[in-house]
Amino acid sequence: xxxxxxxxxxxxxxxxxxxxxxxxxxxxxxxxxxxxxxxxxxxxxxxxxxxxxxxxxxxxxxxxxxxxxxxxxxxxxxxxxxxxxxxxxxxxxxxxxxxxxxxxxxxxxxxxxxxxxx
Amino acid sequence: xxxxxxxxxxxxxxxxxxxxxxxxxxxxxxxxxxxxxxxxxxxxxxxxxxxxxxxxxxxxxxxxxxxxxxxxxxxxxxxxxxxxxxxxxxxxxxxxxxxxxxxxxxxxxxxxxxxx
Numbered sequence: 396x397x398x399x400x401x402x403x404x405x406x407x408x409x410x411x412x413x414x415x416x417x418x419x420x421x422x423x424x425x426x427x428x429x430x431x432x433x434x435x436x437x438x439x440x441x442x443x444x445x446x447x448x449x450x451x452x453x454x455x456x457x458x459x460x461x462x463x464x465x466x467x468x469x470x471x472x473x474x475x476x477x478x479x480x481x482x483x484x485x486x487x488x489x490x491x492x493x494x495x496x497x498x499x500x501x502x503x504x505x506x507x508x509x510x511x512x513x
Numbered sequence: 514x515x516x517x518x519x520x521x522x523x524x525x526x527x528x529x530x531x532x533x534x535x536x537x538x539x540x541x542x543x544x545x546x547x548x549x550x551x552x553x554x555x556x557x558x559x560x561x562x563x564x565x566x567x568x569x570x571x572x573x574x575x576x577x578x579x580x581x582x583x584x585x586x587x588x589x590x591x592x593x594x595x596x597x598x599x600x601x602x603x604x605x606x607x608x609x610x611x612x613x614x615x616x617x618x619x620x621x622x623x624x625x626x627x628x629x
Contacts, residue, residue: 499545
């Protein structure tokens with residue numbers, strides 16, 4: 396149980412275009428979803444937290460107009476990288492939390508999406 | 514602010530030898546602590562977690578970790594390492610931010626290399 400999927404697993408796009416990454420909880424309802432960014436050989440950096448039906452809360456230094464997050468349902472969140480540039484190339488990982496978990500910090504992670512901007 | 518320190522960037526262990534990965538945290542209250550493993554190009558898999566009870570926690574794949582409040586540590590151990598254990602290991606602490614959200618704060622990770 397508690398499976399999170401991401402689509403696509405990798406994507407290449409041209410500079411200036413936008414790309415959307417989907418994060419789905421397959422067998423539970425995700426009241427909260429998180430988006431992380433990971434640079435090569437570095438740790439995960441939280442970008443934003445979103446609750447279903449609410450606006451996302453972005454971490455300091457993350458451009459909310461560039462990284463659009465939509466948590467439209469209890470099983471789907473999307474991250475759209477707008478007007479992508481080569482410096483946006485990274486590994487993006489989502490995670491989801493179930494409202495039924497006793498542990499308030501329990502998160503289930505997706506497999507990640509490798510974005511390359513050329 | 515909550516923080517996690519993993520002092521070892523790389524560790525090389527011979528196959529069959531024991532392993533200990535260090536993790537120190539900074540948190541005012543009783544922490545929620547996690548260890549995750551990440552294989553190249555993959556997401557994170559939870560190895561084990563602690564938030565109360567027995568301070569020695571058993572996880573998957575033969576891993577265990579011990580919470581030591583006096584040392585603010587949550588070190589990960591395995592008695593006999595297998596070549597398939599080569600990966601990146603992340604320690605994390607649960608933290609409440611000023612917006613009321615609960616999030617995970619990750620350490621910088623330790624890359625485990627297993628030699629034959």
